Amino acid sequence: xxxxxxxxxxxxxxxxxxxxxxxxxxxxxxxxxxxxxxxxxxxxxxxxxxxxxxxxxxxxxxxxxxxxxxxxxxxxxxxxxxxxxxxxxxxxxxxxxxxxxxxxxxxxxxxxxxxxxxxxxxxxxxxxxxxxxxxxxxxxxxxxxxxxxxxxxxxxxxxxxxxxxxxxxxxxxxxxxxxxxxxxxxxxxxxxxxxxxxxxxxxxxxxxxxxxxxxxxxxxxxxxxxxxxxxxxxxxxxxxxxxxxxxxxxxxxxxxxxxxx
Amino acid sequence: xxxxxxxxxxxxxxxxxxxxxxxxxxxxxxxxxxxxxxxxxxxxxxxxxxxxxxxxxxxxxxxxxxxxxxxxxxxxxxxxxxxxxxxxxxxxxxxxxxxxxxxxxxxxxxxxxxxxxxxxxxxxxxxxxxxxxxxxxxxxxxxxxxxxxxxxxxxxxxxxxxxxxxxxxxxxxxxxxxxxxxxxxxxxxxxxxxxxxxxxxxxxxxxxxxxxxxxxxxxxxxxxxxxxxxxxxxxxxxxxxxxxxxxxxxxxxxxxxxxxxxxxxxxxxxxxxxxxxxxxxxxxxxxxxxxxxxxxxxxxxxxxxxxxxxxxxxxxxxxxxxxxxxxxxxxxxxxxxxxxxxxxxxxxxxxxxxxxxxxxxxxxxxxxxxxxxxxxxxxxxxxxxxxxxxxxxxxxxxxxxxxxxxxxxxxxxxxxxxxxxxxxxxxxxxxxxxxxxxxxxxxxxxxxxxxxxxxxxxxxxxxxxxxxxxxxxxxxxxxxxxxxxxxxxxxxxxxxxxxxxxxxxxxxxxxxxxxxxxxxxxxxxxxxxxxxxxxxxxxxxxxxxxxxxxxxxxxxxxxxxxxxxxxxxxxxxxxxxxxxxxxxxxxxxxxxxxxxxxxxxxxxxxxxxxxxxxxxxxxxxxxxxxxxxxxxxxxxxxxxxxxxxxxxxxxxxxxx
Numbered sequence: 001x002x003x004x005x006x007x008x009x010x011x012x013x014x015x016x017x018x019x020x021x022x023x024x025x026x027x028x029x030x031x032x033x034x035x036x037x038x039x040x041x042x043x044x045x046x047x048x049x050x051x052x053x054x055x056x057x058x059x060x061x062x063x064x065x066x067x068x069x070x071x072x073x074x075x076x077x078x079x080x081x082x083x084x085x086x087x088x089x090x091x092x093x094x095x096x097x098x099x100x101x102x103x104x105x106x107x108x109x110x111x112x113x114x115x116x117x118x119x120x121x122x123x124x125x126x127x128x129x130x131x132x133x134x135x136x137x138x139x140x141x142x143x144x145x146x147x148x149x150x151x152x153x154x155x156x157x158x159x160x161x162x163x164x165x166x167x168x169x170x171x172x173x174x175x176x177x178x179x180x181x182x183x184x185x186x187x188x189x190x191x192x193x194x195x196x197x198x199x200x201x202x203x204x205x206x207x208x209x210x211x212x213x214x215x216x217x218x219x220x221x222x223x224x225x226x227x228x229x230x231x232x233x234x235x236x237x238x239x240x241x242x243x244x245x246x247x248x249x250x251x252x253x254x255x256x257x258x259x260x261x
Numbered sequence: 262x263x264x265x266x267x268x269x270x271x272x273x274x275x276x277x278x279x280x281x282x283x284x285x286x287x288x289x290x291x292x293x294x295x296x297x298x299x300x301x302x303x304x305x306x307x308x309x310x311x312x313x314x315x316x317x318x319x320x321x322x323x324x325x326x327x328x329x330x331x332x333x334x335x336x337x338x339x340x341x342x343x344x345x346x347x348x349x350x351x352x353x354x355x356x357x358x359x360x361x362x363x364x365x366x367x368x369x370x371x372x373x374x375x376x377x378x379x380x381x382x383x384x385x386x387x388x389x390x391x392x393x394x395x396x397x398x399x400x401x402x403x404x405x406x407x408x409x410x411x412x413x414x415x416x417x418x419x420x421x422x423x424x425x426x427x428x429x430x431x432x433x434x435x436x437x438x439x440x441x442x443x444x445x446x447x448x449x450x451x452x453x454x455x456x457x458x459x460x461x462x463x464x465x466x467x468x469x470x471x472x473x474x475x476x477x478x479x480x481x482x483x484x485x486x487x488x489x490x491x492x493x494x495x496x497x498x499x500x501x502x503x504x505x506x507x508x509x510x511x512x513x514x515x516x517x518x519x520x521x522x523x524x525x526x527x528x529x530x531x532x533x534x535x536x537x538x539x540x541x542x543x544x545x546x547x548x549x550x551x552x553x554x555x556x557x558x559x560x561x562x563x564x565x566x567x568x569x570x571x572x573x574x575x576x577x578x579x580x581x582x583x584x585x586x587x588x589x590x591x592x593x594x595x596x597x598x599x600x601x602x603x604x605x606x607x608x609x610x611x612x613x614x615x616x617x618x619x620x621x622x623x624x625x626x627x628x629x630x631x632x633x634x635x636x637x638x639x640x641x642x643x644x645x646x647x648x649x650x651x652x653x654x655x656x657x658x659x660x661x662x663x664x665x666x667x668x669x670x671x672x673x674x675x676x677x678x679x680x681x682x683x684x685x686x687x688x689x690x691x692x693x694x695x696x697x698x699x700x701x702x703x704x705x706x707x708x709x710x711x712x713x714x715x716x717x718x719x720x721x722x723x724x725x726x727x728x729x730x731x732x733x734x735x736x737x738x739x740x741x742x743x744x745x746x747x748x749x750x751x752x753x754x755x756x757x758x759x760x761x762x763x764x765x766x767x768x769x770x771x772x773x774x775x776x777x778x779x780x781x782x783x784x785x786x787x788x789x790x791x792x793x794x795x796x797x798x799x800x801x802x803x804x805x806x807x808x809x810x811x812x813x814x815x816x817x818x819x820x821x822x823x824x825x826x827x828x829x830x831x832x833x834x835x836x837x838x839x840x841x842x843x844x845x846x847x848x849x850x851x852x853x854x855x856x857x858x859x860x861x862x863x864x865x866x867x868x869x870x871x872x873x874x875x876x877x878x879x880x881x882x883x884x885x886x887x888x889x890x891x892x893x894x895x896x897x898x899x900x901x902x903x904x905x906x907x908x909x910x911x912x913x914x915x916x917x
Contacts, residue, residue: 150526
């Protein structure tokens with residue numbers, strides 16, 4: 001069962017435009033994300049999906065438009081501010097510390113939650129120790145949740161791709177985010193891995209009640225997973241609604257299949 | 262016969278352990294990366310609360326409770342709590358597909374099912390329309406079960422909590438639980454274990470509490486097991502082996518049952534826990550050796566040299582050192598060096614350093630495999646047993662180990678060989694009968710109360726130990742009269758790391774042929790090192806180079822057969838490699854991973870024909886069942902390879 005869908009808006013994107021020199025990556029894009037939903041952004045290659053995510057978590061600063069997250073509007077936000085504010089993300093190309101174990105990689109997701117200063121941490125004594133135990137417990141819960149007990153101590157570089165993706169999701173979850181951004185979580189996976197990943201995404205949404213925004217170009221996956229789907233094409237939003245509505249939209253069909261000229 | 266005294270039921274033993282070894286660990290379970298432990302006192306308190314909770318759910322004396330899942334403390338506790346209420350636990354193989362599960366649950370009249378997680382709950386729910394008597398499903402892992410029908414599903418943790426509150430509120434409930442424990446007696450049915458069914462539908466073997474406990478008292482004495490021992494509970498709950506070693510011996514000896522984190526982490530968990538008593542079917546020892554050999558292949562040259570040198574040393578002296586027979590001083594010294602450099606590190610990697618007594622059973626073990634583990638100093642022994650005997654029929658005492666016998670009768674077991682050559686026994690742990698099956702029970706027993714094993718065997722004259730040749734009905738003869746013992750040949754083949762499974766044919770035929778399954782781990786590793794590209798198991802299995810490699814193994818088996826006078830005629834003339842792995846989901850293996858020979862022969866009849874009509878390949882199409890129960894078809898062309906027969910050697914047979 002889904003976390004109850006309220007109509008409370010968690011993220012509001014209004015009239016965002018982004019240009020790199022003469023290339024207009026995004027043109028006047030608006031959409032919102034409701035608390036507790038799984039929201040997908042889809043579109044053909046080069047539609048501006050990743051740019052959109054990068055704008056949301058502060059990697060890029062839009063030329064126009066405003067982003068309201070948890071009721072606070074900002075034109076410019078740095079990635080670390082986004083992270084502190086409760087936005088976590090995974091990357092299209094896995095961005096993990098290859099030489100570190102799965103466990104340590106997920107532990108890095110707790111960095112922002114560490115309360116004690118450097119000195120305490122170095123001493124590993126008293127309150128710092130108690131805090132670390134608490135973080136470790138949280139991380140172990142995630143490991144259990146994602147069923148990666150077997151690879152806990154394995155350096156991430158030695159893991160197959162599908163498992164690396166799962167570790168990356170684990171690290172994002174370790175931040176206990178309000179909004180989780182997933183950039184092509186299923187890219188390069190085989191069918192079985194895709195099914196596993198879909199199940200984990202739904203489980204994360206159900207179990208932790210995390211709001212999820214994901215980018216994907218595998219239509220079938222998106223339609224099964226999402227509550228609402230926004231479709232981008234050449235930087236313009238061409239459709240927005242439930243998966244059923246989007247599937248029927250002529251603009252979407254044209255964008256994906258091409259139009260005879 | 263050793264008596265259980267006043268402790269003739271498991272709940273009474275639990276109370277005894279709580280009083281005697283109160284602060285010693287009873288259970289460990291790796292959860293969230295940490296080994297959690299419960300002492301006997303804690304367990305006794307939990308079981309009391311759990312039983313109270315189950316009583317409030319309507320569980321009564323004589324009801325049956327099915328348990329589906331892997332080795333988890335809460336599932337073992339379900340057995341204990343059921344026994345407190347004098348209900349009967351029925352563990353079920355957790356990898357059973359829904360239909361098999363439905364059969365057992367319906368046959369056992371299960372009122373309540375304890376399931377490990379969502380996967381098992383789903384399976385039970387999918388067949389629940391066939392189970393009108395099923396009332397509640399209780400579960401251990403809540404994950405993913407949020408949206409399920411709450412009226413039938415309850416978390417085990419909640420039942421325990423509810424029982425605890427109720428016990429505090431109404432003293433009469435506590436009294437009722439205590440009375441139920443007192444009223445329990447040795448003749449109660451303690452558990453029903455369903456056989457895996459090598460032939461036909463599973464049968465429910467009923468065991469009484471007194472028999473279980475008496476048998477376990479004998480064997481704990483035999484191997485001097487105490488509350489200081491530790492076992493890793495990792496075998497299927499429904500297998501007599503696990504029930505005996507983990508649950509019954511655990512309660513009788515008061516030792517700790519450690520439950521692994523998940524079925525994928527057993528290796529690591531074994532390494533961390535360091536069990537002192539270890540039971541494994543031969544295939545697990547085989548798999549360990551295969552992985553070891555694969556890793557050795559990848560090791561540096563110096564390590565490989567050391568390994569092979571000291572393995573030779575071990576082969577020469579290891580067995581004598583272990584049994585305490587005289588060894589020349591130089592041999593002793595070099596073996597000691599080997600122990601320090603190779604054997605102990607090896608055992609440590611396998612998680613077997615602390616093992617005092619290890620048993621293998623359930624199937625015959627290859628002599629070379631057996632010798633390997635003994636030579637590196639693992640006190641590995643064989644036992645021969647059956648669910649109907651509640652495990653032990655024979656077992657090898659320390660110091661009297663022979664790879665070709667299964668040992669003298671276990672304590673208080675009475676064995677005789679019938680005129681037909683069949684092994685028959687009476688034992689303290691003997692079963693009461695098959696649940697709801699008078700006819701089958703009568704078939705399995707002789708008129709004077711012995712149990713028929715269905716195995717052919719004889720007592721070795723020199724040692725007085727029992728030798729089991731094969732399933733009585735499997736031993737046959739070739740057309741020329743040569744004895745054909747399929748299991749014996751198959752075990753020889755399976756010792757080679759490349760060969761995972763083998764089925765031989767030859768009864769009433771001109772010559773012997775074999776169907777093989779390659780071991781995907783070993784062969785994939787070989788393929789990687791030799792730049793052999795392949796896309797699927799099927800492609801790898803059919804690769805000409807793989808055939809060449811396997812042919813070498815088969816030739817080696819033929820050479821060793823040539824050295825044995827009676828079996829020289831039973832050399833393997835032709836073989837093929839199957840295009841798919843034999844699988845229990847397809848009915849080709851039992852849930853305990855034994856080959857169902859006849860079923861396989863029927864299913865692959867075109868291949869058997871090709872083996873005997875001289876064809877060089879054959880087409881086969883078979884239905885396969887996927888893990889979720891869906892079915893599909895796979896078709897393949899399988900090649901047949903001819904082998905040279907080796908002339909019998911000049912009677913240079915190994916001294917027995």
